[in-house]
Amino acid sequence: MLYFSKLRIISVILFTLLFSYFAASNFFKFDDNYFNRNINLGLDLQGGSYLLLEIDNEPVVIQQLQNKLLQIKNYLKEKEINYKNIILKNNKVISFEINENQLDKTKELFDKDDSDINPYYQKYKSHEFDLFINNNIFLLNFSKYGLINIKSSSQNQAIEIVRRRVDEIGTNEPNILKRGNDRILVELPGLDNPDRIKSLLGKTANLTFRFITQNEEESFGTEKLLFEDSSDVAIVSRRIVLSGDNLIDAKPRMDNQNNETVVSFTLDRVGAKKFAKATSTGVGKRLAIVLDGKIISAPNVQEPIIGGAGQITGNFTFQSATDLALLLRSGALPAPLNIIEERTVGPDLGQDSINAGILSLIIGFCLVISFMLFRYRIFGLIANVTLIFNLLLLLGILTLFEATLTLPGIAGIILTVGMAVDANVLIFERIKEELKNEKNQIVAFDTGYIKSKTTILDANITTLIAAIILFIMGSGPVKGFSVTLGIGIVTTLFSVYFIARLLTSLYVIKNKFKEKLI
Amino acid sequence: MEKKIIPFNNLYKIFNLTSSILILISILLLFFKGLNYGVDFKGGTLIEIRTSNNSISISDLRKSFNKMNLGDISVKEFGTKNDFIVKFEKKINDKENTIENIRKNLSSLIGNTFEFRRVESVGPKVSSELLMSGIIAIALSLCAMLIYIWIRFEWQFSLGAIIALFHDVVLTLGFFSLFGFEINLSIVAAVLTIVGYSMNDTVVIFDRVRENLKKYSDIKIFDLTNISINETLSRTIITSITTLLALLSIYFFGGEILKGFSFAMILGVIFGTYSSIYIANPILVFLRVSQRTIIKEEIK
Numbered sequence: 148m149l150y151f152s153k154l155r156i157i158s159v160i161l162f163t164l165l166f167s168y169f170a171a172s173n174f175f176k177f178d179d180n181y182f183n184r185n186i187n188l189g190l191d192l193q194g195g196s197y198l199l200l201e202i203d204n205e206p207v208v209i210q211q212l213q214n215k216l217l218q219i220k221n222y223l224k225e226k227e228i229n230y231k232n233i234i235l236k237n238n239k240v241i242s243f244e245i246n247e248n249q250l251d252k253t254k255e256l257f258d259k260d261d262s263d264i265n266p267y268y269q270k271y272k273s274h275e276f277d278l279f280i281n282n283n284i285f286l287l288n289f290s291k292y293g294l295i296n297i298k299s300s301s302q303n304q305a306i307e308i309v310r311r312r313v314d315e316i317g318t319n320e321p322n323i324l325k326r327g328n329d330r331i332l333v334e335l336p337g338l339d340n341p342d343r344i345k346s347l348l349g350k351t352a353n354l355t356f357r358f359i360t361q362n363e364e365e366s367f368g369t370e371k372l373l374f375e376d377s378s379d380v381a382i383v384s385r386r387i388v389l390s391g392d393n394l395i396d397a398k399p400r401m402d403n404q405n406n407e408t409v410v411s412f413t414l415d416r417v418g419a420k421k422f423a424k425a426t427s428t429g430v431g432k433r434l435a436i437v438l439d440g441k442i443i444s445a446p447n448v449q450e451p452i453i454g455g456a457g458q459i460t461g462n463f464t465f466q467s468a469t470d471l472a473l474l475l476r477s478g479a480l481p482a483p484l485n486i487i488e489e490r491t492v493g494p495d496l497g498q499d500s501i502n503a504g505i506l507s508l509i510i511g512f513c514l515v516i517s518f519m520l521f522r523y524r525i526f527g528l529i530a531n532v533t534l535i536f537n538l539l540l541l542l543g544i545l546t547l548f549e550a551t552l553t554l555p556g557i558a559g560i561i562l563t564v565g566m567a568v569d570a571n572v573l574i575f576e577r578i579k580e581e582l583k584n585e586k587n588q589i590v591a592f593d594t595g596y597i598k599s600k601t602t603i604l605d606a607n608i609t610t611l612i613a614a615i616i617l618f619i620m621g622s623g624p625v626k627g628f629s630v631t632l633g634i635g636i637v638t639t640l641f642s643v644y645f646i647a648r649l650l651t652s653l654y655v656i657k658n659k660f661k662e663k664l665i
Numbered sequence: 666m667e668k669k670i671i672p673f674n675n676l677y678k679i680f681n682l683t684s685s686i687l688i689l690i691s692i693l694l695l696f697f698k699g700l701n702y703g704v705d706f707k708g709g710t711l712i713e714i715r716t717s718n719n720s721i722s723i724s725d726l727r728k729s730f731n732k733m734n735l736g737d738i739s740v741k742e743f744g745t746k747n748d749f750i751v752k753f754e755k756k757i758n759d760k761e762n763t764i765e766n767i768r769k770n771l772s773s774l775i776g777n778t779f780e781f782r783r784v785e786s787v788g789p790k791v792s793s794e795l796l797m798s799g800i801i802a803i804a805l806s807l808c809a810m811l812i813y814i815w816i817r818f819e820w821q822f823s824l825g826a827i828i829a830l831f832h833d834v835v836l837t838l839g840f841f842s843l844f845g846f847e848i849n850l851s852i853v854a855a856v857l858t859i860v861g862y863s864m865n866d867t868v869v870i871f872d873r874v875r876e877n878l879k880k881y882s883d884i885k886i887f888d889l890t891n892i893s894i895n896e897t898l899s900r901t902i903i904t905s906i907t908t909l910l911a912l913l914s915i916y917f918f919g920g921e922i923l924k925g926f927s928f929a930m931i932l933g934v935i936f937g938t939y940s941s942i943y944i945a946n947p948i949l950v951f952l953r954v955s956q957r958t959i960i961k962e963e964i965k
Contacts (some may be wrong), residue, residue, distance in 0.1 A: 491785075511915065
């Protein structure tokens with residue numbers, strides 16, 4: 148175990164130097180075109196906001212069921228199947244009745260693999276809808292995979308909109324990720340007051356222009372809606388003149404005429420046409436501008452608006468007009484988002500944590516190396532040099548993978564300092580035991596290394612298992628702990644078996660005639 | 666220099682009894698008193714506040730927060746006289762922007778002399794998921810250890826090691842329950858590390874027991890465990906010391922946020938070292954492990 152070939156010595160040295168360089172590049176600015184990586188600081192160290200959003204898919208599912216119901220009606224008519232009592236039950240199940248003699252035919256239409264009305268997902272081996280037949284009543288509800296399909300498509304749309312909104316605010320390198328199939332994680336480094344982003348993400352921003360009507364019996368139906376800034380109610384037609392989809396730009400602006408802040412918008416070609424048509428037939432009527440079910444304002448149409456541009460008035464401050472314009476530019480969310488977890492750390496707490504982490508690392512390190520020096524003298528020194536390289540390797544690997552360092556991650560490094568010497572202690576103690584019966588010191592060192600090997604592996608694998616499970620199950624900063632702890636074990640094994648053993652062998656071979664080496 | 670052999674085995678019975686009682690007490694505490702879950706696991710909101718005005722007391726803050734109608738509120742000092750932790754059960758409602766309102770209300774009540782250093786708000790769904798995944802993680806780590814040690818050693822050893830682990834985890838949690846210390850995500854990390862550490866400690870002694878079983882056929886397991894404990898004792902002590910030095914350094918200098926974590930780990934290291942000697946080994950004695958146990962396995 149003590150023998151090292153020249154090639155091995157050189158590779159150990161090169162490897163160690165390389166990773167030490169990686170580690171050092173965090174602290175000194177090297178002008179390096181090949182290696183340009185850094186350890187990232189977690190939100191708990193650099194300050195910032197962590198928001199977990201959940202998409203409320205229920206309205207989307209209901210909307211899809213309503214659309215499906217219409218589709219089924221048309222489809223059955225087209226296939227000349229007589230149906231009756233088609234309804235959507237509890238907003239969950241589409242139910243309809245079929246004549247006895249058409250049961251099999253209808254069943255086949257919904258059940259076959261190339262069904263037009265109930266698509267089959269090859270990938271999941273499942274239809275969009277599960278079909279239940281009760282006598283002559285057909286019941287359809289979304290299958291597990293049908294729901295997954297809806298969820299992931301609304302997640303895809305939502306993450307795009309969230310990204311646009313966050314980008315518009317212009318925070319520093321935001322991190323926006325999918326979680327599961329109905330959640331979105333937003334990490335905003337450096338942001339210590341996420342209230343504005345929270346209020347922007349909390350709005351669906353579903354904008355519609357609809358006429359206010361006195362006549363409750365309109366063909367499209369009507370609904371009563373509240374005004375945004377008062378408790379007034381107006382009856383608004385369900386017919387949508389124009390929706391936010393047709394907007395291509397929106398900006399806050401000062402209206403010079405009456406010194407009011409307004410949001411001016413530009414429409415695409417289709418939108419401009421629709422708007423022109425609606426405003427020319429509707430001169431004199433009030434056009435309600437509805438955002439997320441509330442009326443922002445309802446101005447009178449004074450003249451046809453044909454240029455494809457207009458403005459929204461309301462009781463805006465400059466800030467609220469800016470926010471509304473931002474929301475309109477970035478588009479509507481497919482479904483409402485709820486913030487289900489928020490963690491915000493201010494930048495000075497982050498700095499305090501860094502300082503405390505570094506202080507306790509230095510103190511812990513000094514305590515451990517003093518103890519080792521006191522206990523093992525020259526071999527304590529070897530263990531300590533090994534420990535320094537161990538830390539450099541650990542930092543080097545973290546840098547290489549651009550891992551995120553959190554406060555618990557720093558705790559993991561300090562713990563590694565405490566536990567890393569264990570392997571050397573096991574070896575040294577074993578060598579001491581061997582020396583009781585073995586006169587040849589080199590042989591004793593050699594057997595010491597060999598006999599302690601399985602124990603060291605066993606002991607480290609157990610901690611590694613704990614770290615891996617924590618990595619899989621843990622979240623946020625705690626995950627950072629498992630990363631440093633786990634990598635720490637790997638670097639410990641490397642540094643003990645290559646660096647410490649090399650140093651030991653050099654020392655022992657040089658001093659083999661000395662009495663009592665350890 | 667021959668070291669004197671310390672007769673650890675003479676105290677097996679008395680410590681087994683003590684440990685059994687402590688485990689029983691811990692389980693009763695966990696059942697009847699329960700654990701003091703933090704916002705991670707219970708849901709709710711936590712705000713860390715630093716005031717720049719020394720005259721603001723904990724009761725001023727409590728009074729101010731009580732006026733805001735946030736439900737059950739707890740206010741605690743956090744490390745220094747100017748740092749406070751305020752907790753309430755109501756989750757921040759994003760539609761109403763509660764945090765912003767609290768900031769405004771508070772500055773009108775105590776003046777603009779404070780800053781929010783940290784805000785954590787966890788909804789009920791997320792907190793129950795976090796709790797579940799914490800429990801699963803601990804259970805999973807125990808299972809993984811069981812499997813590992815079952816592959817590496819004979820079943821008698823696995824049983825001993827797992828009971829020792831169980832002992833450490835239950836006692837640490839019992840201690841937290843007794844003193845009402847807060848359980849949050851970092852405590853779960855600590856418990857998992859304790860599991861790893863305790864296992865590590867047990868494995869080192871067990872490796873030696875196994876080696877000695879092969880070496881001496883005429884020594885009874887009762888004395889053999891004692892020899893093995895003694896042979897590995899200096900390593901056990903040194904490693905515990907260096908680990909504790911690192912942990913004490915985190916506890917005293919690592920800041921308030923890591924206090925609970927390092928405290929749990931310190932407890933765990935102490936329990937883990939104790940249980941490797943006084944739980945894991947007596948079980949080998951109880952199960953009458955002998956040279957035949959390991960030879961039979963090897964023939965298989």
